[in-house]
Amino acid sequence: MNAPFLIAKGVTKRFGALTALSEVDLEIRSGEVLALLGDNGAGKSTFIKVLAGAHSPSDGELLIDGVPVTFSSPKDAASAGIATIFQELALSENLSISENVFLGRELKRSVLGVPFLRRKEMKERVAGLLKELEAHISDPEAPVGSLSGGQRQAVAICRALNLNAKLVIMDEPTAALAVAETRKVLSLTRRLAERGCAVVLISHNIADVFEVADRIIVFRRGRKVAEKIRSDTNPEEIVSYITGAHPDVRALEKAN
Amino acid sequence: MRQLKDGIFSLNGRELALLAACALAIIVFSVASPYFGTPGNAATILRNSVELLLIGLGMTLLLAMGGIDVSVGIVMGLAAIGVGRALGANTDPVLTALAGPIIGALLGFVTAAVVVLGRIPAIVGTLGLLGIYRTAIFILLGGQWLSGLPTGLTVLLGTSLLGVPIAAFVIVLAYIAVWVALRRTPFGLHLLAIGNSEEKARLSGIPVIKVRFATFIISGALAGLAATFYVASYRNVEMTIGSTLALDAIAAVVLGGTSILGGKCSLVGTVLGVLLLRILQNGLLLMGVPSLWQPVVTGGLLIGVLSVEVLSARLPMSQLGWARR
Numbered sequence: 001m002n003a004p005f006l007i008a009k010g011v012t013k014r015f016g017a018l019t020a021l022s023e024v025d026l027e028i029r030s031g032e033v034l035a036l037l038g039d040n041g042a043g044k045s046t047f048i049k050v051l052a053g054a055h056s057p058s059d060g061e062l063l064i065d066g067v068p069v070t071f072s073s074p075k076d077a078a079s080a081g082i083a084t085i086f087q088e089l090a091l092s093e094n095l096s097i098s099e100n101v102f103l104g105r106e107l108k109r110s111v112l113g114v115p116f117l118r119r120k121e122m123k124e125r126v127a128g129l130l131k132e133l134e135a136h137i138s139d140p141e142a143p144v145g146s147l148s149g150g151q152r153q154a155v156a157i158c159r160a161l162n163l164n165a166k167l168v169i170m171d172e173p174t175a176a177l178a179v180a181e182t183r184k185v186l187s188l189t190r191r192l193a194e195r196g197c198a199v200v201l202i203s204h205n206i207a208d209v210f211e212v213a214d215r216i217i218v219f220r221r222g223r224k225v226a227e228k229i230r231s232d233t234n235p236e237e238i239v240s241y242i243t244g245a246h247p248d249v250r251a252l253e254k255a256n
Numbered sequence: 257m258r259q260l261k262d263g264i265f266s267l268n269g270r271e272l273a274l275l276a277a278c279a280l281a282i283i284v285f286s287v288a289s290p291y292f293g294t295p296g297n298a299a300t301i302l303r304n305s306v307e308l309l310l311i312g313l314g315m316t317l318l319l320a321m322g323g324i325d326v327s328v329g330i331v332m333g334l335a336a337i338g339v340g341r342a343l344g345a346n347t348d349p350v351l352t353a354l355a356g357p358i359i360g361a362l363l364g365f366v367t368a369a370v371v372v373l374g375r376i377p378a379i380v381g382t383l384g385l386l387g388i389y390r391t392a393i394f395i396l397l398g399g400q401w402l403s404g405l406p407t408g409l410t411v412l413l414g415t416s417l418l419g420v421p422i423a424a425f426v427i428v429l430a431y432i433a434v435w436v437a438l439r440r441t442p443f444g445l446h447l448l449a450i451g452n453s454e455e456k457a458r459l460s461g462i463p464v465i466k467v468r469f470a471t472f473i474i475s476g477a478l479a480g481l482a483a484t485f486y487v488a489s490y491r492n493v494e495m496t497i498g499s500t501l502a503l504d505a506i507a508a509v510v511l512g513g514t515s516i517l518g519g520k521c522s523l524v525g526t527v528l529g530v531l532l533l534r535i536l537q538n539g540l541l542l543m544g545v546p547s548l549w550q551p552v553v554t555g556g557l558l559i560g561v562l563s564v565e566v567l568s569a570r571l572p573m574s575q576l577g578w579a580r581r
Contacts, residue, residue: 078461090459090460092448092460094449094520095445095449103446103462104446106445108441108442115441115442117445
């Protein structure tokens, strides 16, 4: 395994009297799919919002390539190479695939001070990315509104790759997808990691997680209660961590 | 489904239908009135379309962005007072001509400040401005028309360049400039993305506030340019100037296939919508329908087109036609 891309040390987030995240330590490595599991309200959403710069931690720190960083906005996180693919994908249905992939960062050439789009180059770049991801979308000029849910995930992933993201956070990417589509998105996730990206996958679906994740971290009541290499664990054990039935979790919760 | 090429003058189904409607109206009115089919009347229709076309181009951008401006006609009126005063004072004709778009752009900036920075829905914010500007026109004119203005501007815009009057060049140039901005620059993509969903546009890193400001300013400048043409042809500025232009512009643009909900527009459609509207208004007038009824026809057309679109939106997406954004 490579050196960690991102290290979280004692990350804590309080909202008034409520502690949503309590002293979370974890490492995210390049080329690895890390799954975050946990029940609703376990703290995984809060944690990824800290990573994405949407929340600043009340305590603790984040290190990228060993250097401490503070994000005051999602833009800061983006320029540090962290891309979040939201559940409700931030794609414009009325624009084409290639326009969406480049939206906000278009390639242009200036003619008499007018910034003309370099449509052909954008189209070729996107066609290349789609092919590399084996997304099976033939026409980068098709409007995103005509695509299926899984294909839209592929477009969102292309967008993240095109922004040179080093860490891609995927929030429930398969929640609204049919079985065949889910398979496709999971293999996209795998390919993203093979390209050297660090991938953080949030999911409720344990079968999905066991299919793609290298490492699994379980959150419960704002704490990290388990960290397992996939080959060292099984779905039953993970479920017991999530529900709190596992003896380790009981011991931990008794101690507090 | 594949989208068609969005060429500068290419037509989709909607636009072909509009073209057919124009042709049909021309045939019907030619049969009904001996005056309609004359070259002089054709020139009158084109002449009467100029201000509406320029304002319609700006309205197309605004609607595509999910915005609207119901004060554009009155903005043209205010700019016309500036142009008229400059003309009356025998200012250099080129400067006089430029006064229109400059005043319009400034008023567009004011509109943007109210709507964008004030976070007021565009339709309400511009309605408020409409009320204020109307009174401003009354006060500025002091209850009296500007009339009998000199011919300096008329001569300038009528001057022939390669056998074509400068006026025609300016109008074609304005169309091309808006088309290029919309279809060939990042600005156009950003505008359409905002029209689709402002929140998603923001998440995509689009400078939403900047784009919205720019669009209101462009629309204002086009309304101001319309003022220059208005003053050049009529050489007077009356109290009720521009009062039905916003309605006409919204009707023509929606008729042309631009979505009132944003995210999708057609500039060719706007040109055809403007022509159809002006042909109908002219033809009905020649058939003896009092001009009092014109806003009724325009308003009815607008409501009719929107009703049909609402009904057809219940059809599956694949039948809605993704042809043009």
